[in-house]
Each structure stands twice: as C-alpha cells, then as structure tokens.
Amino acid sequence: MFRSDTARAGFKGACSESMSLALSTLIYEWRRYMAAVVALAFSGLLVLAFAGMFMGMGKSFTATIDRSGADVMILAPGATQLFGGPSGVPRRLIPIIYQHPEVEVVDYIDLSGGRFESMDQAALRAPGATPPQGQRSESVMVTSIVTQPGNPTIPVDYSEALVEALRQPDAVVLDETALTRLGVQLGDEAIYNGHRVRVVGVTRGYANFMQPGMVMSRDTLRRYGEAYNGSRVGPLMVRLRDPARAEVVVAQLNAGANGQYRAWTRAELSAANEASMFEEGIIVVMLGFSVFLGGLIGIAITWQTLRGAILANIKEFASLRALGVGMGSLRRIIVELSFWVGIVGIGASFLLTWLISLLAGMFGLPMAFPLPMCLAVSALLLIIALLSGFLSLGMLQQSQPADLLR
Amino acid sequence: MSTSASGKHGTPAIEATGLVKRFKTGRTYIEVLKGMNFDATHGDLTMVMGPSGSGKSTLIAALSGLLKPDEGRVDILDVDDLWKKSSGRIDRFRLDHCGFIFQGFNLFPALTALQQVKIVLKYQGLSPAEQDRRARVALEEVGLGHRMNQRPAELSGGEKQRVAIARCLAKSPQLIFADEPTSALDGENGQVVIRLLRRAAVEHGAAVICVTHDPRLEAWADRVIKMEDGYILSDEKRVPDPNPAPLAH
Numbered sequence: 001m002f003r004s005d006t007a008r009a010g011f012k013g014a015c016s017e018s019m020s021l022a023l024s025t026l027i028y029e030w031r032r033y034m035a036a037v038v039a040l041a042f043s044g045l046l047v048l049a050f051a052g053m054f055m056g057m058g059k060s061f062t063a064t065i066d067r068s069g070a071d072v073m074i075l076a077p078g079a080t081q082l083f084g085g086p087s088g089v090p091r092r093l094i095p096i097i098y099q100h101p102e103v104e105v106v107d108y109i110d111l112s113g114g115r116f117e118s119m120d121q122a123a124l125r126a127p128g129a130t131p132p133q134g135q136r137s138e139s140v141m142v143t144s145i146v147t148q149p150g151n152p153t154i155p156v157d158y159s160e161a162l163v164e165a166l167r168q169p170d171a172v173v174l175d176e177t178a179l180t181r182l183g184v185q186l187g188d189e190a191i192y193n194g195h196r197v198r199v200v201g202v203t204r205g206y207a208n209f210m211q212p213g214m215v216m217s218r219d220t221l222r223r224y225g226e227a228y229n230g231s232r233v234g235p236l237m238v239r240l241r242d243p244a245r246a247e248v249v250v251a252q253l254n255a256g257a258n259g260q261y262r263a264w265t266r267a268e269l270s271a272a273n274e275a276s277m278f279e280e281g282i283i284v285v286m287l288g289f290s291v292f293l294g295g296l297i298g299i300a301i302t303w304q305t306l307r308g309a310i311l312a313n314i315k316e317f318a319s320l321r322a323l324g325v326g327m328g329s330l331r332r333i334i335v336e337l338s339f340w341v342g343i344v345g346i347g348a349s350f351l352l353t354w355l356i357s358l359l360a361g362m363f364g365l366p367m368a369f370p371l372p373m374c375l376a377v378s379a380l381l382l383i384i385a386l387l388s389g390f391l392s393l394g395m396l397q398q399s400q401p402a403d404l405l406r
Numbered sequence: 407m408s409t410s411a412s413g414k415h416g417t418p419a420i421e422a423t424g425l426v427k428r429f430k431t432g433r434t435y436i437e438v439l440k441g442m443n444f445d446a447t448h449g450d451l452t453m454v455m456g457p458s459g460s461g462k463s464t465l466i467a468a469l470s471g472l473l474k475p476d477e478g479r480v481d482i483l484d485v486d487d488l489w490k491k492s493s494g495r496i497d498r499f500r501l502d503h504c505g506f507i508f509q510g511f512n513l514f515p516a517l518t519a520l521q522q523v524k525i526v527l528k529y530q531g532l533s534p535a536e537q538d539r540r541a542r543v544a545l546e547e548v549g550l551g552h553r554m555n556q557r558p559a560e561l562s563g564g565e566k567q568r569v570a571i572a573r574c575l576a577k578s579p580q581l582i583f584a585d586e587p588t589s590a591l592d593g594e595n596g597q598v599v600i601r602l603l604r605r606a607a608v609e610h611g612a613a614v615i616c617v618t619h620d621p622r623l624e625a626w627a628d629r630v631i632k633m634e635d636g637y638i639l640s641d642e643k644r645v646p647d648p649n650p651a652p653l654a655h
Contacts, residue, residue: 021521313514
C-alpha cells in the first residue's frame with residue numbers, strides 16, 4: 001500500500017541518514033545560512049583577488065624567466081631576483097661557464113630603456129609629408145634577444161615567424177597590454193629614443209604594470225648604441241644539452257663558483273623572484289589590509305547570521321536540553337555548523353574568484369593563485385567561520401527548557 | 407515489540423516536599439508554588455489540572471530538574487534531593503530517565519522523524535545500530551512506521567506530536583512529563599496522544615505526569631490533582647474510564 005511512498009522516502013532518507021544535525025540543518029535551511037556563505041565568499045574573494053593580482057603581476061614580471069629558453073641562469077652571488085639589484089656578472093665568466101661539458105650556449109640578458117613615442121600613421125603615409133612629431137610619449141623597458149636559432153635569450157613561446165620578424169632592423173615586439181598605453185598597433189611605426197621603429201609583433205602574457213616592455217633584437221639594440229660593451233654583463237642565460245639535468249649542472253656550477261656567481265635553475269629563480277615581490281612594503285600593507293578588512297566583514301556577517309539561525313531553532317535546542325542533552329553537546333553542534341558554513345564559504349569563494357579571474361583574463365590582466373596562497377586563504381575563512389561560531393555560542397544560553405513549559 | 411518496562415507499578419517515583427518558587431516581577435515577588443507537596447507513582451497517569459497561572463508548569467519544571475525551586479526537596483527515583491546535585495548531574499539524570507512532551511512539538515526542521523528520535527539516543531551513548539533499532543520501534547509504536555523519513559514540514563500536527571512522543575519513549579524513560587500535550591491538536595489527534603501516554607504508564611510502568619487544563623482528559627487519568635494559586639485544591643485517585651468519550655474541540 002505504501003510501497004512507492006516508502007521507497008521514495010527511503011531513498012531520501014538514505015541520503016541524509018548518516019548526516020549530523022549541523023550538516024542536515026545547513027543543507028535543509030540553506031537560505032538561512034546564505035548570508036554567511038556569501039559574506040565568507042566575498043571575504044575570500046577580496047583577499048584572493050588582491051593576492052592573485054599581485055601574484056599575477058609577479059608572474060608576468062617573471063614571465064621572461066619562466067618562458068626563457070635558458071635552463072640555467074647565472075647571477076651575481078648576492079642577487080635574489082633577476083631585475084633590480086646587482087644581478088649582473090663579469091663578462092669573463094662566459095668562457096668559464098662554457099667549460100662545463102653539458103653547457104651548449106651561454107648568452108646574457110641585455111636590458112635597456114628609453115622614451116617611446118607614437119606617431120600619426122596617416123600623416124606618415126601621406127606622400128611628401130615631413131616626418132610628424134611624436135604624439136604620445138611613454139618610457140619603456142627594452143629586453144633584447146639574440147636571434148640566432150637556439151639562443152637561450154629567445155622565449156620558448158616565440159614562434160619562428162616572430163623571431164624572423166625581429167631579425168629585421170628596427171623591428172620591435174610589444175605585449176598586447178602595452179598597445180593602448182603606447183598608442184600603437186601592429187604594423188605601426190613609432191619613435192624609440194629618436195630612432196624609427198616598427199611594431200612587427202604582439203605578444204600575450206608579458207604584461208608589465210610598472211612600465212610597458214618592448215623586445216628587439218640584440219643587433220638593433222647595438223645599432224642604437226645601447227648594448228652592453230663594458231666588462232660587466234647582465235645575468236647569464238645558459239642552455240644545456242639535456243634540460244632535465246639542470247639541477248645537477250647547477251649544483252656542479254655552484255660547487256666551482258668560488259663566490260664569483262650563483263647558478264639557478266629556472267624554477268628556483270622564478271620562485272625567488274616571486275618571493276622578493278612580497279618584500280615590497282606596499283604589497284604587504286595592501287594584502288594585510290585586505291585580510292583585515294575581509295576578516296572583519298566575514299566575522300561580523302557570519303556571526304550575526306549564525307546568531308539568527310540559532311535563535312530560529314532555540315526551542316528545538318531547548319527541547320534537547322530538557323531531554324538531558326548537555327550544553328557542551330549543543331555547543332559542539334554550533335561549532336560544527338560554523339565549520340560547515342566555513343567549508344561551503346571556501347567553495348563559494350573559490351568559485352567567485354575563478355569567475356573573476358576569467359573576467360580578468362579577458363582583459364589580459366594576469367592573475368595567479370599558487371596552492372600555498374589558496375590554502376592560507378582557506379584557513380583564514382575557516383578561522384573566520386569558527387570564530388563567528390564561538391562568538392554566537394552565547395545565544396545558546398537562551399535555550400531555557402523551562403521556557404517551553406507554560 | 408515495545409520499549410522495555412521501566413518501573414514497578416505502584417512504587418513511588420517522585421516525592422517532593424515543601425516546594426516554594428518565587429518569581430520577581432518588578433520590585434515584588436510573586437510566589438507561584440507555596441510550599442507544595444507532591445508525589446507520583448510508577449504505572450500511573452497523574453493529571454495536574456488547574457487554570458492558567460496556577461503554577462502547574464512551574465511544578466513540573468521543579469520536579470523534573472529544569473527549574474530550581476527556592477525551597478523544598480525533590481526525591482526522584484533513587485536520587486535523594488535532586489537539587490543538591492550539580493547541573494551536569496541533573497542533565498545526565500534527565501538524559502537517562504526523563505521524557506518530555508511539550509505543547510509545541512519542537513522538532514528540528516531539517517531532520518526526518520527517524521533522525522529526530524535517534525539524535526537523543528545518540529547522546530545517550532547508544533551504538534548506531536541500537537539507535538536505529540530503538541527509534542524504529544518507538545515510531546512503530548506511535549503508528550508512524552510509514553512516515554519515518556518525513557521531515558516536520560511534511561507531517562501533520564498530530565504526527566509531529568507523535569514524533570515528539572516517540573522521541574520521548576525511545577529512551578524508555580521512567581518519568582514522563584507532558585505539558586499541555588493535546589492543546590495544539592484537534593480532538594482526534596489529542597485522543598491518539600493521550601492514549602499513547604496512558605500506554606506508556608500502563609505497559610511500560612512509567613510515571614506519567616501530565617499538565618493540562620482540558621477537563622476531557624480527566625477520564626483517562628489514574629489520579630487527578632487540581633491546583634490553584636500555588637496550592638493543591640484536591641487530589642483524587644480514580645479508575646480510568648475504559649471507554650472515555652471522544653475528545654472534540
């Protein structure tokens with residue numbers, strides 16, 4: 001008689017049979033806890049988006065390392081990051097590094113920089129026109145690559161065609177994020193430090209927030225008289241015969257360094273560069289502030305939501321107390337509830353952050369979310385949720401079973 | 407098929423003497439219990455009746471360890487002077503021996519009938535298998551065998567009260583305190599509930615103390631105590647009517 005009914009009920013029951021009171025309540029009355037979950041999600045988003053943006057900036061800053069053709073890089077002994085600080089080495093190290101049998105090519109990073117001016121392209125093409133004045137003026141950082149095939153200064157994601165284009169004199173490549181800022185497009189001509197240059201390629205994923213970056217060949221740089229000529233050169237880029245042996249070679253090179261240099265694998269240097277970003281005071285202050293703000297908002301809203309939820313079930317809690325369930329057990333239910341709210345909040349937070357990073361990606365703004373950072377934010381959200389739970393424990397005092405008698 | 411018997415018929419379950427309870431209202435105190443003596447025996451359905459404000463609810467709160475009286479002592483089962491114990495011990499005593507049925511059903515909206523009953527058994531420290539077995543027996547006993555996986559929103563008022571009774575009976579309590587258990591129910595459901603309480607007394611030997619102002623429940627009682635203004639007006643033993651008139655509202 002009741003077969004179909006009980007079968008259906010049996011299925012529904014089996015799903016929640018083993019679930020605790022806290023978890024069942026959270027799932028069944030999810031609307032009540034929505035505010036807390038959303039608050040946690042946005043707290044997490046605030047911190048994750050900030051940190052992710054900084055990490056993304058760091059990543060694009062280190063893009064030249066991560067995607068360089070070098071398996072090993074050689075910096076001055078005290079240097080902990082690629083750019084900034086004394087990272088260059090004496091030129092005479094180049095033949096010394098070549099002595100290692102597994103080294104195939106050694107070259108060095110050669111940076112420059114100067115003023116970039118866009119020009120009115122229409123006026124430029126008009127027959128018999130005098131070269132127009134620069135319109136917009138920005139300072140750019142220039143990285144040079146050696147265009148010989150297999151040179152370690154060529155990023156791995158540069159196509160053969162792009163390298164070929166860079167072989168032309170006065171050819172430059174810009175990242176897509178720099179185009180608007182510099183006021184140029186692919187194929188445009190512009191002025192760099194008084195020289196006419198032509199944008200022959202556009203890259204993606206080399207955003208630089210401090211200063212737009214530009215890439216040209218070492219030969220072009222030399223033509224402009226901006227290449228290193230002295231006895232010191234930038235960090236060395238080393239290509240190995242077998243990239244898989246990088247760690248071994250680094251260890252061997254460092255063993256024979258005599259304090260003259262330090263060799264790094266690409267991954268090692270990238271990590272060190274990222275870490276050095278967080279030594280920048282302002283980033284730490286901004287991150288700390290976002291953690292503080294996110295925490296404050298998260299606790300306030302989660303706490304109030306939990307209080308309301310406890311109050312809504314206060315009679316049920318009182319009836320459990322009447323039946324002899326102690327205050328300690330009820331407190332555990334609340335703490336467990338806040339734990340689950342935290343877990344759901346973490347999930348919602350990552351979902352939101354993922355959506356935001358998709359949006360940011362569409363605008364070429366890189367964001368990066370390394371695992372330790374995600375774990376730290378998860379821990380933060382869980383702490384927020386549990387703290388809110390502890391704060392709302394006082395509400396349980398209102399569960400007086402004697403009040404149920406009237 | 408039923409929960410185990412919990413007391414010997416006719417033996418004393420509760421003896422309370424000189425209970426006094428005052429409540430503060432503004433600057434004055436209102437004395438709700440004025441030196442009451444009370445006793446109840448196993449196997450009896452004891453009805454405490456009286457108008458609102460006569461102190462009946464305060465009385466069972468004091469008897470059951472929910473509200474400490476200002477004076478007097480409560481000897482209950484084998485515990486001498488319950489109110490001398492720590493609040494943790496009193497909680498434990500209630501967990502082991504007392505069942506409560508309130509006017510409101512006080513069921514967690516998120517839990518199925520089966521889970522409502524099991525949760526208390528869990529805190530009694532029973533194994534999951536035993537929790538399940540006892541909860542099912544109790545729900546069968548109140549006639550909800552086919553509604554075990556329903557949540558309160560899917561149950562009628564009468565069914566909810568029966569879940570609350572099952573939650574109470576599953577513990578096999580020696581003492582059952584019911585406060586206006588039928589006043590939120592229609593006549594038919596009220597009858598089911600009072601019948602279950604009567605069964606708990608007769609078949610399980612529990613001392614059932616039922617507070618009500620519904621005169622029609624009198625017919626089911628072994629003993630009727632009438633209260634007014636914190637005193638006992640009358641205390642009569644009676645033989646329950648084997649075929650009481652149906653309750654109707």
